Amino acid sequence: MEVVPFDVVSALAFTAALVLTLRLRGVHIDATGRLFLAIAVAIYAFVGLSNVLEHAGISTVLDRYEDYAEILFPVVFTFFIFAARSHQEVEQRRRAEAVAATEKDRLLVTLESITDAVVATDVEGRVLFYNAAAERLLGHPRAQAIGRPLSTVVRLVDERTGEQRPDPVAPVLSSGQSPAVAHPPALVGEEGRYRIVEDSAAPIRDHTGALRGAVLVLRDVTERRSVQQELLKVQKLESLGVLAGGIAHDFNNIMTAILGNLSLARIYAGPTGKAATILDQAETATLRARDLTRQLLTFARGGAPVRRPRRVGPLVRETTTFLLRGSRVRCEFELPDDLAWIEADEGQLSQVVNNLVINAKEAMPTGGRLLVQGSNVTTVAGEVATLAAGRYVRLVIADEGPGMPASVLDRIFDPYFTTKERGSGLGLATAFSIIRQHDGYIMAESEVGRGTRMILYLPATDRRPEQAMADMAAGFLFNGRALLVDDEEVVREVGSNMLRELGLEVDAVADGTQALELYARAHKNGTPHEVVILDLTIPGGVGAKDALTRLRELDPNVRAVVATGYSSDPVVADHEQLGFAAVLVKPYRLEDLRGVLRAVLQPSVSGHRRVI
Amino acid sequence: VINRVFQDSEIVTLLFTLATLPVLPVILRGLQLPGRRLFVAAYLCMAAGYVFTVVEGIIWRDAFNFVEHLAYAASGLCMLAGVIALTRAERRVRET
Numbered sequence: 001m002e003v004v005p006f007d008v009v010s011a012l013a014f015t016a017a018l019v020l021t022l023r024l025r026g027v028h029i030d031a032t033g034r035l036f037l038a039i040a041v042a043i044y045a046f047v048g049l050s051n052v053l054e055h056a057g058i059s060t061v062l063d064r065y066e067d068y069a070e071i072l073f074p075v076v077f078t079f080f081i082f083a084a085r086s087h088q089e090v091e092q093r094r095r096a097e098a099v100a101a102t103e104k105d106r107l108l109v110t111l112e113s114i115t116d117a118v119v120a121t122d123v124e125g126r127v128l129f130y131n132a133a134a135e136r137l138l139g140h141p142r143a144q145a146i147g148r149p150l151s152t153v154v155r156l157v158d159e160r161t162g163e164q165r166p167d168p169v170a171p172v173l174s175s176g177q178s179p180a181v182a183h184p185p186a187l188v189g190e191e192g193r194y195r196i197v198e199d200s201a202a203p204i205r206d207h208t209g210a211l212r213g214a215v216l217v218l219r220d221v222t223e224r225r226s227v228q229q230e231l232l233k234v235q236k237l238e239s240l241g242v243l244a245g246g247i248a249h250d251f252n253n254i255m256t257a258i259l260g261n262l263s264l265a266r267i268y269a270g271p272t273g274k275a276a277t278i279l280d281q282a283e284t285a286t287l288r289a290r291d292l293t294r295q296l297l298t299f300a301r302g303g304a305p306v307r308r309p310r311r312v313g314p315l316v317r318e319t320t321t322f323l324l325r326g327s328r329v330r331c332e333f334e335l336p337d338d339l340a341w342i343e344a345d346e347g348q349l350s351q352v353v354n355n356l357v358i359n360a361k362e363a364m365p366t367g368g369r370l371l372v373q374g375s376n377v378t379t380v381a382g383e384v385a386t387l388a389a390g391r392y393v394r395l396v397i398a399d400e401g402p403g404m405p406a407s408v409l410d411r412i413f414d415p416y417f418t419t420k421e422r423g424s425g426l427g428l429a430t431a432f433s434i435i436r437q438h439d440g441y442i443m444a445e446s447e448v449g450r451g452t453r454m455i456l457y458l459p460a461t462d463r464r465p466e467q468a469m470a471d472m473a474a475g476f477l478f479n480g481r482a483l484l485v486d487d488e489e490v491v492r493e494v495g496s497n498m499l500r501e502l503g504l505e506v507d508a509v510a511d512g513t514q515a516l517e518l519y520a521r522a523h524k525n526g527t528p529h530e531v532v533i534l535d536l537t538i539p540g541g542v543g544a545k546d547a548l549t550r551l552r553e554l555d556p557n558v559r560a561v562v563a564t565g566y567s568s569d570p571v572v573a574d575h576e577q578l579g580f581a582a583v584l585v586k587p588y589r590l591e592d593l594r595g596v597l598r599a600v601l602q603p604s605v606s607g608h609r610r611v612i
Numbered sequence: 613v614i615n616r617v618f619q620d621s622e623i624v625t626l627l628f629t630l631a632t633l634p635v636l637p638v639i640l641r642g643l644q645l646p647g648r649r650l651f652v653a654a655y656l657c658m659a660a661g662y663v664f665t666v667v668e669g670i671i672w673r674d675a676f677n678f679v680e681h682l683a684y685a686a687s688g689l690c691m692l693a694g695v696i697a698l699t700r701a702e703r704r705v706r707e708t
Contacts, residue, residue, distance in 0.1 A: 006681035013688030017695040024695075027702040028645055041691060044658070048688065051681075067621030070662075074629040077655055081636060084645045 004055045011048025017041045030090075033083035040076045043069045117197075117218040120204065121169055123211055125150050137195060137220055138188060154216065156186040156199060172201045172214040185221055196222045230386055233413060237433060240415050248293050249537070252565025253488040255293060255587035259286050260494030263590035264501060283589075290587050293565070307343040307438070309463040312393055313374055315346060319353040320372055328367030329360070329399075335374040340393050340460035348434045349458075352442075355427035356397045356454045362420070363401025363452065371398040376460065384457060387441045391460040398453040404446040412444055477503035478601055480530035481522065484508040485515045485547065486563065487535060491586075495533065498590050502597060504530070512542025516550050523555055531600055533584060536564035536572070548579055559600050563588075622669075626662045633659065647697030650690045657687035 018041045024034050050066045053059075111118050117134035121127055130145045130153075138145070138154060145153045156165040165186055172178060178201065187194040197218045204213045262283045269275040313335040324331050360370050373396040381389040404412070404419075411417045415429040435442040439459050446452040482504040484495045492508040499506045507522070507529070509515050515532065522528055532551060534544035542550075544562045551558045562575055565586030575583050581600040584593065640652065661683035668676035 006678075006685040009685040010681070010688040013685070013692040017688070017692040020692075020695040020699050024698060025702055025706070027705045028698060037695075041695070044684065044688060044691070048684070067619060067625075071621055071625045071628060073658065074625065074632045074655075077651075077658075078632045078635060078639070081639050081643070081645075081651070085639050085643050088642075088644060 004052065007048050007051040007055065011045060011052050014041050014045035014048055018045050028087070029080075029084045030087040033080055033087055036076050036080035036083050040073055040080055043073045043076065115220075117220070119145075119150065119154060119216045119218070120213060121150050121173070121216070122213045123173060125167065125169055125173055125214075127153055128213060134218070137197070137218060150216065154188065154218070156188060156197070157194070159185055159187055159196065168199050168201045169214045169216050172203050173211070176203050176211050178202045185225070188218065195220050196225050227386060229410075233432075234436070237415065237429065241433070249565060251293055252586040253486075253491050255286065255290055256565070257488075257490035257494045257587075259283065259290065259587040259589055260491075260498050262286060264494070264497050267501065267590070286587075293587075307345055309341050309343050309461055310346060311339070312342050312344070312349070312395065312458065313337075313339045315349060316353050316372060316374070316395065319350050320357050320370070323354065323357045324361060324370065327361055329364050329370050330367070331370045331372060333372050335372065338376070339374045340376045340391060341462075341464065342393050342438075342458045343461045343463060344438055344458065345434075349438070352431040352434050352456070353397075355431045359427065360397060360399035360401065360452070360454075363399050368400035370400075371396070373398070377457070379457070384441055385443065387457055388439075392440070392457040393460055395456040395458070396453055397456075398451060400451045403448045403450050403452055404444075405448050409444055409446050413442075478530070478597055479503060480601075481505040481507065481527060483515055483519055483522075483529040483532040485510075485512060485532065485534045485544075487511060491535075495593075498593050499533075501590060502594055504597075512544075512547030512550070515547055516542075516554070519551055519558075520554050528555070530559065531581075531597065532558060532560045533563050534560055536562050544580075545578065552579060561596055561600060622662065622665050626666055629659045629662050645698070646701030647694035650694035650697060654687045654690035654694060657683045657690055661687065 018038060021034060021038045021041055024037075026034060029037065046069055047066050050060065050063055054063060111129070111131050114131060115133055117137040118129070118131045119127055119134050119138075120129035127145050127148055127150055130140075130142045134145070135142055140153055150169050151167040154168070156168060157163070158165055165183075168183070183199055185196050185198050188197050189195050198221050199216060199218050201214055201216045203211055204215055206212050262279055266276060266279045266283065269279055317333055317335060320331055320333075357370070364370070373394075375394050376391065377394045378391050379387055379389060381387075383389075408419060412428050413432040415426060417429075432442055435456055435458070441457045443455050444452060445455065482499045484492055484499060484506055486492050486495060486508070487510050489510075492510070496506040496508045507518050509518060512534070515534070519529055519532065532547075534547050536544045544560075548558070548560050548562075551560065559581050560579065561582045561584050562572070562580045563584040563586060564572060572583055582596045584596050588596075636652070636655070640648065645651070661680045664676045664680035664683060668674075668680060
């Protein structure tokens with residue numbers, strides 16, 4: 001049988017395979033494998049060609065070597081397979097190593113990216129790994145830390161006792177277990193620049209479970225602690241504020257009676273004489289008591305600020321200049337003209353500046369420099385403690401006094417904490433409360449021997465003030481009837497007397513229900529009340545807000561004044577929006593009442609006359 | 613007698629081939645070479661050809677000679693297919 005076609009096919013197939021083999025690039029087989037494959041294929045390309053030539057009757061030199069070549073084929077082919085296998089194993093190992101290297105890189109990058117300090121040690125407790133956060137927190141460069149015993153790199157100091165804590169990793173290495181109980185936070189870093197950290201240590205084991213070392217993670221909780229303390233401070237102030245506010249509310253009613261009666265007594269006693277002098281002194285003392293009560297109320301959240309757009313620079317400058325007049329303290333102002341406007345209660349803000357400047361002045365009894373700086377800043381959330389992101393006016397009041405140690409600095413905003421012999425301990429607590437109610441922030445920086453810097457942030461505004469109300473003119477009397485509503489009998493009595501003194505006929509009642517009946521009856525009889533003075537809070541009765549709503553149903557043109565000494569209610573700040581014509585702050589003097597009535601009644605009451 | 617019926621080289625080649633046959637499965641285990649089965653088929657065809665070339669000296673010379681050359685041709689085609697598979701796999705890897 002003729003077999004030439006098979007030999008031709010064989011020769012062509014092996015030759016083509018040889019060509020393709022020579023073009024392989026070595027992805028799946030290396031150079032050795034390709035060589036063996038090429039030889040194996042070439043052998044049969046050669047044998048096939050030899051057979052074809054033989055069938056063609058051409059005897060060539062190839063015939064002589066054909067048999068030897070065939071012998072080689074199985075061996076060469078086996079080598080090819082073996083080489084391919086070896087190459088595959090090498091590649092697999094290389095890939096595994098590459099994967100391991102990538103994994104290691106990823107782990108390294110992850111550990112480097114962690115914001116917690118991570119320190120790994122061997123079983124001897126020597127540092128093997130030390131991430132970037134550890135460098136920042138512990139202060140040792142990595143090159144210096146690696147290889148050193150952990151106890152020389154990480155020194156944890158007990159927050160309470162100030163003593164150095166034992167090596168946190170040693171028990172882990174000796175027991176092979178993580179500590180069952182978490183340690184309380186500790187301090188790390190250099191003295192004066194301590195950071196508060198929480199530490200946790202754990203053993204490192206290999207895949208067989210053998211202990212290979214330990215890892216220590218230190219989390220910097222300084223900022224978190226600061227915020228927690230801030231919140232604690234706020235909560236403490238709030239709870240104290242509720243108490244103080246309640247006391248001040250009752251106290252104000254008593255003060256209203258005292259101050260009102262003193263005002264009246266001064267009129268009856270005449271402007272001169274012993275009685276007038278005594279009454280003047282009594283009134284001065286009472287006014288001081290009133291200021292103290294107001295300060296207490298302000299601190300107690302009770303003093304919701306009546307915020308108006310204003311420029312902070314002139315206010316700070318005037319208050320500071322006034323307070324330092326005649327003292328040895330030299331004041332330097334750095335208050336640029338383009339300082340942003342703020343929305344603030346002028347009285348309250350003035351009180352803050354007052355407290356801060358007095359503290360600074362008292363810190364420099366032999367004189368010194370007081371620097372008052374103002375600047376416009378834009379903060380991002382978290383940049384300044386609990387302050388929200390936004391535009392602020394930053395005020396700095398810096399003195400050159402003796403400064404404070406950290407133990408004092410931590411407590412200066414606590415109510416009733418004072419370092420002065422005769423201090424009330426309310427000044428900075430009040431300042432803190434006022435600034436917080438203005439959505440601002442106050443902080444202090446101080447070092448012993450390097451003075452104190454009080455830093456205030458107050459939200460900037462684009463609003464501008466409305467036309468200011470004209471000052472109340474003194475000495476006006478009024479005609480008509482007034483309705484006074486207050487649950488406190490003494491307040492009703494003294495209030496009635498003062499209203500009568502101002503020329504008004506007075507109806508005084510204890511709650512809103514009676515007031516409504518009386519107002520309706522007078523309205524019906526053609527002798528309406530020109531003004532209604534409503535107490536903001538009447539326990540168990542109809543309060544000012546509800547009473548006004550019902551009064552407006554009876555008479556849309558009713559002129560109502562809200563009286564309060566405890567102004568936590570938004571009614572005080574928003575009295576105009578709620579329909580009240582004015583606010584009368586308790587305790588009040590005759591002049592205060594006159595000023596309020598002047599603002600409320602002047603446009604509509606005819607026939608008022610000046611007191612001679 | 614043997615020398616007259618078979619060539620020495622054919623016997624040696626067959627012995628080499630038979631010797632490698634137990635080794636090959638061991639090496640091939642786990643091998644993920646593209647066209648691996650085609651290469652093995654080519655080798656087995658070639659081994660069959662060696663057997664046939666010996667057998668043709670004993671019995672049915674023409675028939676076994678025919679299948680011998682047929683086996684070589686099949687081996688060549690399998691080898692070519694194997695190399696093509698390898699080439700294609702290599703191209704795919706390069707493209708990705």
